[in-house]
Structure formats: structure tokens, C-alpha cells
Amino acid sequence: MEIGIDKIGFYAPDxxxxxxxxxxxxxIEPDKFTIGIGQxxxxxxxxxxxxxTLAANAALNLLDEKDKEAIDxxxxxxxxxxxxxxxxxxxxxELLGLDPVARSFEIKQACYGATAxxxxxxxxxxxxxxxxxxxxxxxxxxxxxxxxGESTQGAGAVALxxxxxxxxxxxxNNSAYLTSDIMDFWRPTYSDMAFVDGKFSNEQYILxxxxxxxxxxxxxxxxxxxFEALCFHVPYTKMGLKALKPVLEEEGTTEDQKRMLENYQxxxxxxKIVGNIYTGSLYLSLLSLLEQKEELKEGSRIGxxxxxxxxxxxxxxxxxxxxxxxxxxxxQNTDRLSSRRKISVEExxxxxxxxxxxxxxxxxxxxxxxxxxxxxAGMSENKRQYINKRTYGSN
Ligand code: HMG
Numbered sequence: 001m002e003i004g005i006d007k008i009g010f011y012a013p014d015x016x017x018x019x020x021x022x023x024x025x026x027x028i029e030p031d032k033f034t035i036g037i038g039q040x041x042x043x044x045x046x047x048x049x050x051x052x053t054l055a056a057n058a059a060l061n062l063l064d065e066k067d068k069e070a071i072d073x074x075x076x077x078x079x080x081x082x083x084x085x086x087x088x089x090x091x092x093x094e095l096l097g098l099d100p101v102a103r104s105f106e107i108k109q110a111c112y113g114a115t116a117x118x119x120x121x122x123x124x125x126x127x128x129x130x131x132x133x134x135x136x137x138x139x140x141x142x143x144x145x146x147x148x149g150e151s152t153q154g155a156g157a158v159a160l161x162x163x164x165x166x167x168x169x170x171x172x173n174n175s176a177y178l179t180s181d182i183m184d185f186w187r188p189t190y191s192d193m194a195f196v197d198g199k200f201s202n203e204q205y206i207l208x209x210x211x212x213x214x215x216x217x218x219x220x221x222x223x224x225x226x227f228e229a230l231c232f233h234v235p236y237t238k239m240g241l242k243a244l245k246p247v248l249e250e251e252g253t254t255e256d257q258k259r260m261l262e263n264y265q266x267x268x269x270x271x272k273i274v275g276n277i278y279t280g281s282l283y284l285s286l287l288s289l290l291e292q293k294e295e296l297k298e299g300s301r302i303g304x305x306x307x308x309x310x311x312x313x314x315x316x317x318x319x320x321x322x323x324x325x326x327x328x329x330x331x332q333n334t335d336r337l338s339s340r341r342k343i344s345v346e347e348x349x350x351x352x353x354x355x356x357x358x359x360x361x362x363x364x365x366x367x368x369x370x371x372x373x374x375x376x377a378g379m380s381e382n383k384r385q386y387i388n389k390r391t392y393g394s395n
Contacts, residue, residue: 003125004166004318006132007327008287009062011054012156012274014371015044016340017348019151025345026146033151038237038268042275044343045140045155047354048370048377051078052088053386055138056095056374059159061329063096063134067161070132073124074104077113077279079308080139081106082384084189092136095374095388110185111233112308113137114158114279115316121162122171133162139278144193145352152236154275158283168290168324169302175316176215178208185309201309202242205235208313209243209305216315224248224256228300228320229263229293231285233307234271240264240285243305266293273337282306291330298322356384 019039020030033039045054055076063071076089087106107113107120114137121133138157143149184201187194209232217223232240241264248257270288277284282304290296298320306314343351357363360382367375367387377387 001126001129001164002166002170003122003162003164004171005160005169006163006166007062007067007161008168008283008290009058009159009329010156010270010280010284010287010333011058011372012043012277012337012340013045013049013054014340015046015343015351016041016273017044017345018342021345022151022348026150036238037151038241039151039272039275041273042151042153043155043277043340044348044351046351046370047356048365048367048375049155049372050082050376050384051080051138051140051157052082052091052095052384053372053374053376054140054155054157055088055136055159056092056386056388057372058138058157059092059096059134059136060373061332062159062161067132068096068098070130070163071098071134071161072102072128072131073121073133074098074102074136075117075120075133076104076106076136076138077108077115077117078106078138079108079110079113079187079278080141081108088138089136091386095386098134109312110308110310111235111278111281112306112312112314114160114283115306115308115314118160118162118171119175125162125164129164131163135160135162137277137280137283139280141276141278142193142352143196145349147193148198149194149196152276154277156274156277156280156284158277158280158287160283167321167327169318169320172317172319174216174220175314176212176219177312177314178212178215179312182311184311202239204309204311205233205239205307206243206246208307208311209315210247212305212313212315213247222301224252224260226301227303228259228296229267229289230260230303230305231267231282231289232305233282234268234285235276235281237268237272240268240305263289263293270333270337287333290324291328291333296320296324
């Protein structure tokens with residue numbers, strides 16, 4: 001049975017920060033952010049968006065009634081969840097009106113979480129061929145104002161429907177993976193902000209790619225010539241290139257190098273203007289390739305490199321399906337990204353410092369300013385109040 005990605009949706013909040021303006025405010029040469037790091041814009045989540053709402057908005061327009069009936073598993077990959085106990089998947093399950101006969105849970109391993117979810121989803125569909133699985137990848141990346149990681153923040157979510165006979169991409173079974181206990185990036189439960197050893201994290205990312213790529217080649221007997229494109233986890237758009245280039249220059253023909261580098265550029269168009277969305281970054285890169293490249297030939301193979309600090313890495317592959325374009329919402333996605341509002345450094349800093357009450361008091365948030373259908377409307381008695389403006393239902 002062939003199993004893979006049947007649908008893919010994306011949501012980024014309404015607001016963004018221009019990286020050049022941030023650089024000037026920090027006394028940094030703007031080219032460092034736009035060329036050295038490779039980021040143009042950074043998505044900023046207003047207080048009315050959290051990991052639950054971002055994911056629910058990513059999935060909202062994706063699912064039809066048949067999907068809703070068939071989805072019996074919701075897996076939510078995040079490293080910036082809103083609750084230490086209750087999973088974000090349960091909130092989204094309700095907000096989307098999914099069938100109650102379902103398993104829903106959250107999964108964590110830094111930016112690798114959604115990949116773990118997809119592999120688990122494949123297993124579930126293999127055992128239950130009529131089932132569909134909703135895999136959500138949603139995060140708000142925060143390193144802190146004036147921190148070295150500040151230029152690599154972002155916010156957004158990707159939603160994927162995994163099913164048998166998928167219309168976008170069949171996921172192949174050969175994959176290569178690696179776990180190593182390292183402290184390159186982590187966030188203890190008492191901290192809102194991630195801790196990171198930036199240079200070490202870059203080195204480890206590169207080493208993980210080299211290792212899983214070699215392992216994959218040995219397992220499969222395939223090489224660059226067998227791939228149309230490779231998509232990477234994109235903490236910032238220069239990162240994937242740093243990992244790809246040395247291996248490509250060593251092993252790829254001139255033709256392979258040209259194809260891989262051209263397609264890499266297509267695969268980072270969205271990431272460049274959204275920033276790091278952690279668990280969703282690799283899948284945002286895949287979406288960018290699918291929507292920004294004119295056409296991927298039926299049967300062409302795409303490689304996917306997933307990296308989650310701490311660390312777990314995996315290289316796996318998919319085969320493009322005929323007519324995959326009919327499953328995409330390119331115009332809607334590009335329109336949304338281009339109609340976001342640019343905010344000033346002052347507004348960004350003020351949003352960054354906003355906090356929800358932690359003493360059980362009540363707060364009502366102004367959701368009118370947020371164009372999203374699903375918003376966080378407030379908090380009361382330590383419970384988040386969500387609203388779907390389309391139904392005015394809340395939970
Ligand atoms: P930094 O110290 O700000 O920057 O850290 P830098 O000094 O290394 O410079 C960056 C690049 O800009 C360099 O290019 C400079 O030469 C260049 P490179 O040598 O790398 O090719 N540069 C310029 N270019 C043009 N014009 C100029 C100019 N000046 C300098 N004027 C760092 C950068 C990414 C380390 C930092 O932002 C950081 O710590 N970010 C967070 C960590 C991170 O993103 N790590 C990536 C790998 S780990 C990962 O992907 C997992 C993660 O997503 C988390 C998870 O799994 O959950 C993070």
C-alpha cells in the first residue's frame with residue numbers, strides 16, 4: 001500500500017518584522033541578516049495567536065467533510081506547547097469539529113516532532129488503510145530581544161493529512177535516522193526562551209546531515225542523480241545550504257549541483273519571509289518547493305532532512321504524484337503572506353513582552369485586530385478561551 005501526504009496547509013500570523021529594520025535597530029549591518037543569515041522577514045505572533053490557534057488555522061481550510069470523518073488520529077508536534085499536561089491536539093480536534101472517535105496527542109523532540117508524527121501516521125495508516133491522520137506542526141520561536149538568535153525567530157504552523165493513495169507525495173520506506181545526546185539548543189520547563197549554543201548547533205546540524213545522508217545512500221544505493229530536490233529543516237535559509245554544499249560538491253555532477261541549488265532556492269522562498277517555525281520548518285520548505293517551482297515531474301523523488309536539536313535527525317524521501325497541484329492553495333498562501341502588516345521594532349518589542357495572566361485572573365483579548373478565523377480570545381481561571389469566528393463557538 002502506498003502511504004503519504006495527501007494534503008498540506010500553512011498558516012502564519014498577520015504581522016511581520018523587516019529584518020533590515022531589526023538589524024539597524026540592533027546596530028548590525030543589514031546584509032548580515034539578509035545575506036549572512038538569509039532572512040528577509042520574520043513572522044510575529046500577536047497575543048491572540050498561540051501554537052493551538054496557528055495549527056487550527058493551518059488546518060481549517062484544508063479539511064473537507066470526508067477528511068473530518070476519516071481522521072481518527074491527530075498528532076501535534078510542537079516544542080512551544082501551551083500546557084504541560086493537556087495536549088494541543090485535543091484543542092485543535094475540537095476547534096476543527098473532528099469526529100470524537102479519534103486518538104489525539106502531542107509529541108516532542110524539538111524541530112523533529114512532526115517528522116516523528118508523520119512516521120507514526122504512516123504506521124497507523126498501514127494498519128488501518130481507510131484512516132486519515134492529521135499531523136500538525138506548530139511553534140512560536142523565541143530567543144529573546146537582543147539575543148544572538150533573535151534574527152532566527154518566527155511563528156507559524158503546517159498541517160498535513162497522511163493517508164493511503166495520497167495525492168501529493170508517496171512517502172518511501174527507506175529512511176536513515178540518528179540520535180545523539182547533545183546540548184546545542186534546549187528550553188527547560190521554567191523558561192519561555194530557548195537556550196542555544198549557536199555555533200555548535202550549526203556544526204551538529206551539518207554533521208547530522210552528512211551522517212544520515214551517508215547512511216541513506218548505503219541503505220538505498222541511491223545518490224544525488226536520483227533526486228529532483230532536497231528540502232531541509234530551515235532554522236534560517238543559509239543553514240540548509242551550509243549542510244548541502246560540501247556534500248553536493250564532493251559527490252554531485254555539475255548537472256546535479258545546478259538542479260539541487262536551483263531547487264534549494266525554490267524551497268526556501270516561504271521560510272525566508274516567515275523565519276524559523278521549528279517543527280513546521282521542513283514542511284514549510286516542502287510547501288515552498290511545491291508551490292514556487294513551476295512543476296515537479298510525476299515520479300520525481302524529493303529528499304527531506306529533518307533535524308531537531310538535542311538531537312534527532314532523519315533523512316527520508318517521497319515520490320511526486322500526478323496532478324499534485326490540484327491539492328495546493330498557492331494563491332491563497334502567497335496572498336496571505338504578501339498581505340501581512342509590517343510592524344515597527346517598537347511594536348515588535350512590545351508584542352514580545354506581552355504576557356497572559358498566570359494567577360488565574362480574567363483577561364479579554366481584542367481579536368478584532370487579528371484577521372485569523374481562530375483566535376485566543378482570553379483567559380479565565382487558568383483556562384485559555386478559543387474562538388472560531390466563523391462559528392462563534394468557543395471552548
Ligand atoms: P551570529 O553569531 O549572529 O552570526 O550567529 P555569525 O557571526 O556566525 O554570522 C552569520 C553569517 O553572516 C556568517 O556567514 C557571516 O560571515 C555572515 P557564514 O560564515 O555562516 O557563511 N555575515 C555577513 N554576511 C554579509 N554581510 C555582512 C555580514 N556579517 C556577517 N555584513 C546563529 C548566527 C545562526 C548561530 C545565531 O543566529 C543563532 O544562534 N541562531 C539560533 C540557533 C540556530 O538557528 N541554529 C541552527 C542549527 S540548529 C537547528 O536547526 C535546530 C533549531 O531549529 C531548534 C530545534 O531543533 O528545535 C534551532
